[in-house]
Amino acid sequence: MEEWLYIQNEVYPALLKGFWVSLQLIIPSALCGLAIGIMIGVLRIYGNRPVMAAANGFVVVFRGIPLVVQLFIWYFGLPYIGIYLNPFVAAVLGFSLCSGAYHSEYIRGALLSIKRGQMLAAQSLGFSKVRMIFSIILPQALRRALPGCGNEIIYLIKYSSLAYMITCIELTGQGKILASNSFKYTEVFLMIGACYLVMTSVASIILNRVEDRLRLPGFEHHRI
Amino acid sequence: MAHWRIPRMDCRHIMAEPILRIENISKRYGKKDVLKGASLDVNKGDLKILIGPSGAGKSTLLQCINFLVKPDEGRVWLEGREVHYAHKRDLYAYRQKVGMIFQDFNLFDHLNALENVRIGMVQVKGMPKAEAGERAVMELERVGLKDHMQKYPAQLSGGQKQRVSIARALAMDPKVMLLDEPTSALDPELIGEVHAVIRDLGNNGMTMIMATHQIGFASSLASEIVFMEDGRILERGTPDKIFNDAQNARTREFCSKITELYGER
Numbered sequence: 101m102e103e104w105l106y107i108q109n110e111v112y113p114a115l116l117k118g119f120w121v122s123l124q125l126i127i128p129s130a131l132c133g134l135a136i137g138i139m140i141g142v143l144r145i146y147g148n149r150p151v152m153a154a155a156n157g158f159v160v161v162f163r164g165i166p167l168v169v170q171l172f173i174w175y176f177g178l179p180y181i182g183i184y185l186n187p188f189v190a191a192v193l194g195f196s197l198c199s200g201a202y203h204s205e206y207i208r209g210a211l212l213s214i215k216r217g218q219m220l221a222a223q224s225l226g227f228s229k230v231r232m233i234f235s236i237i238l239p240q241a242l243r244r245a246l247p248g249c250g251n252e253i254i255y256l257i258k259y260s261s262l263a264y265m266i267t268c269i270e271l272t273g274q275g276k277i278l279a280s281n282s283f284k285y286t287e288v289f290l291m292i293g294a295c296y297l298v299m300t301s302v303a304s305i306i307l308n309r310v311e312d313r314l315r316l317p318g319f320e321h322h323r324i
Numbered sequence: 325m326a327h328w329r330i331p332r333m334d335c336r337h338i339m340a341e342p343i344l345r346i347e348n349i350s351k352r353y354g355k356k357d358v359l360k361g362a363s364l365d366v367n368k369g370d371l372k373i374l375i376g377p378s379g380a381g382k383s384t385l386l387q388c389i390n391f392l393v394k395p396d397e398g399r400v401w402l403e404g405r406e407v408h409y410a411h412k413r414d415l416y417a418y419r420q421k422v423g424m425i426f427q428d429f430n431l432f433d434h435l436n437a438l439e440n441v442r443i444g445m446v447q448v449k450g451m452p453k454a455e456a457g458e459r460a461v462m463e464l465e466r467v468g469l470k471d472h473m474q475k476y477p478a479q480l481s482g483g484q485k486q487r488v489s490i491a492r493a494l495a496m497d498p499k500v501m502l503l504d505e506p507t508s509a510l511d512p513e514l515i516g517e518v519h520a521v522i523r524d525l526g527n528n529g530m531t532m533i534m535a536t537h538q539i540g541f542a543s544s545l546a547s548e549i550v551f552m553e554d555g556r557i558l559e560r561g562t563p564d565k566i567f568n569d570a571q572n573a574r575t576r577e578f579c580s581k582i583t584e585l586y587g588e589r
């Protein structure tokens with residue numbers, strides 16, 4: 101009974117609050133990450149030499165440095181050069197850049213898989229390079245990249261828990277506070293685990309829906 | 325009005341001006357000279373057939389003509405105006421006027437037949453979607469595919485895909501069409517339907533340059549046969565001359581081989 105009251109009065113409101121913060125971190129980070137990933141992926145393939153090198157450098161840096169370290173740099177490091185980000189903004193920035201670096205790998209692979217004939221055909225009709233990329237290449241490449249990008253979004257949901265390290269108190273952060281006040285680590289973190297499971301499950305249902313929506317004859321993913 | 329004062333000789337000269345003029349096109353890949361100065365004048369309504377062994381440079385020549393491959397040397401004129409392909413605008417405008425048909429069709433895989441034909445008009449010419457759609461339907465009807473408009477490339481046969489690609493090129497109102505072995509990737513029973521469309525184009529006065537091994541079809545339609553080997557144009561002439569009375573021994577050899585392979589002319 102006492103347990104139930106504790107859950108109802110303390111755990112539930114705190115986790116709900118944390119859950120909302122998590123969603124507010126995840127959704128913009130997923131969208132910005134995907135946009136960054138598409139942009140960097142395209143530049144890595146179709147950019148001129150210096151642009152290509154810069155885009156590759158971006159990936160090396162943001163995929164190569166542990167995400168926690170990146171978050172610390174955005175939140176604790178930037179103030180040294182006079183830039184103060186609040187924890188939420190620093191977290192979204194860190195997640196978007198890191199996620200974008202990973203997305204760009206999937207996009208790049210998909211762009212490379214598009215047959216040269218598609219480009220020859222577009223060019224022979226008088227398409228400029230930019231128009232060709234946006235109306236012929238990307239619509240095909242994104243369909244092929246979707247499973248990989250979806251996977252990256254699922255990862256993002258999980259690593260969004262790192263935000264509490266820079267004092268952005270989301271789901272995991274709330275859980276940590278609750279648990280250290282009550283010492284009910286097992287119960288609290290089981291509930292938190294369940295919350296993440298719900299988020300990742302809902303996300304994969306949405307991603308599957310999107311995949312079905314965009315499915316075209318000739319673009320099926322053959323599941324074995 | 326000004327035409328009045330042009331002397332008769334000049335007048336004839338203007339009339340005879342080729343619609344497409346290719347001069348001294350050369351291309352090398354690494355150390356290999358793939359094209360060694362090919363020149364060609366194409367008059368309005370001509371159907372030039374490129375023949376020659378595999379590796380002769382037929383595809384490279386066709387792709388150099390619309391600069392999908394950048395030639396190392398050489399110049400191209402369309403309707404008397406030289407194409408400055410280093411200028412992007414000039415290049416894109418020129419390519420709209422030169423239709424290209426590929427051996428493996430190269431339909432846009434994510435678009436259905438109708439969208440394949442429409443997209444160039446909308447994206448490149450800036451036509452309104454509805455108007456472009458009407459034109460696309462017309463072109464698909466012309467190649468006999470009105471009933472298959474909603475199908476995606478993966479759902480079409482090879483012959484149907486090639487006909488869609490012809491409709492897609494025609495929708496841009498090309499002055500000249502380049503066809504690179506348009507039936508080589510097709511099963512024998514599907515070749516006829518594509519040949520019928522090309523024949524129809526020829527009868528309607530379309531100017532074409534086509535590489536093909538189908539010499540039966542070629543000799544019935546061609547205004548000139550151009551024999552290529554090793555990056556050079558070795559001989560050219562009417563189908564009758566090339567197939568029955570070629571001057572060059574290599575031409576004779578190739579023609580007899582190909583007649584054997586591709587059956588009766």
Ligand SMILES: Nc1ncnc2c1ncn2[C@@H]1O[C@H](COP(=O)(O)OP(=O)(O)O)[C@@H](O)[C@H]1O
Binds near residue numbers: 380381382383
């Ligand atoms: N991108 C390329 N790189 C290197 N060599 C090429 C390339 N494209 C064509 N070639 C070579 O150029 C020659 C002519 O090829 P191609 O124009 O395809 O001949 P054809 O169409 O007459 O069979 C061949 O020897 C081929 O190997």
Ligand SMILES: [Mg+2]
Binds near residue numbers: 382384505
């Ligand atoms: Mg060829």
